[in-house]
Amino acid sequence: MHDMYEHSTENIWSGEPNHALTIHAEHVTARTALDIGAGEGADADWLHTRGITVTAVEPSPTAAQRIRELNPDINVIEATFDKAPLTSYDLVIAFYTPLLADAATLTALINTVNPGGTLLVVHHTDISRMAEHHQRPIGDFLTPDKLKNLLPDDFHIDYFGEAKRTINGGQGAAHTHDLVIKAQRT
Incomplete structure (x- = not known):
């Protein structure tokens, strides 16, 4: 797979935490968090500033290094x-994150919660x-609409829906x- 970060000397994302994270995780009580496909680490850093011990999974060596530089207290696992x-x-x-909609991925995802x-x-x-x-x-791909129908009975859906977002910079602005x-x- 092509590493989208390797030829970029600057961050390719905005550097701001995702809006959906700041809305939906603002009041979540957590001691530990896992950020799957952490990119350049803005979400992991935002979680860390709230006193959460964060593990960031990021396969790109370039992006993983950017996370380490952004916040050395984040545990970075350089892997898929x-x-x-x-x-x-x-x-x-x-x-x-490009998680696959297969049984192995779904089981692994559920087991991380x-x-x-x-x-x-x-x-x-x-x-x-x-x-x-x-x-x-x-x-x-395992998208939220697919996940909604695949979660086991011990998960309660707190929110499912479309959300508007505004990003001022980076590749995701469009x-x-x-x-x-x-x-x-539960």
Whole structure:
């Protein structure tokens, strides 16, 4: 897979935490968090500033280094989600992450959420660019609408819906609508 960060000397994202994170995780009680596909670390850093111990999973060596430079207190695992040695966490987030909609990925994702923990998954409503980048059909990805129908009975959906977003810079600025799912494990 092509590393979208490797030829960029500057950050490619805005450097701001995702709006859906600041809305849906603002009042979540968590001691530990997992950021799957952490990019350059803005979300992981935002969580860390709230006193949460954060593990960031990011396969790009360039992006992983940017996370380490942004906040050396974030535990960075330089791997894809399926290869990362993970435990379970109070809050698990995956923003615009190309997780596959298969049984192994779903099981691994569910196993990262502690009982009483929260899962927050966000994708742009149009994931065609991501599908093109990863050279896979759109239907291969675990999007919030698919996840809503696949979560086991021990998850309660707190929020599911479309959310508008405004970003002032970075490559994601053109995307103005996201699909969000927030679920709590009992």
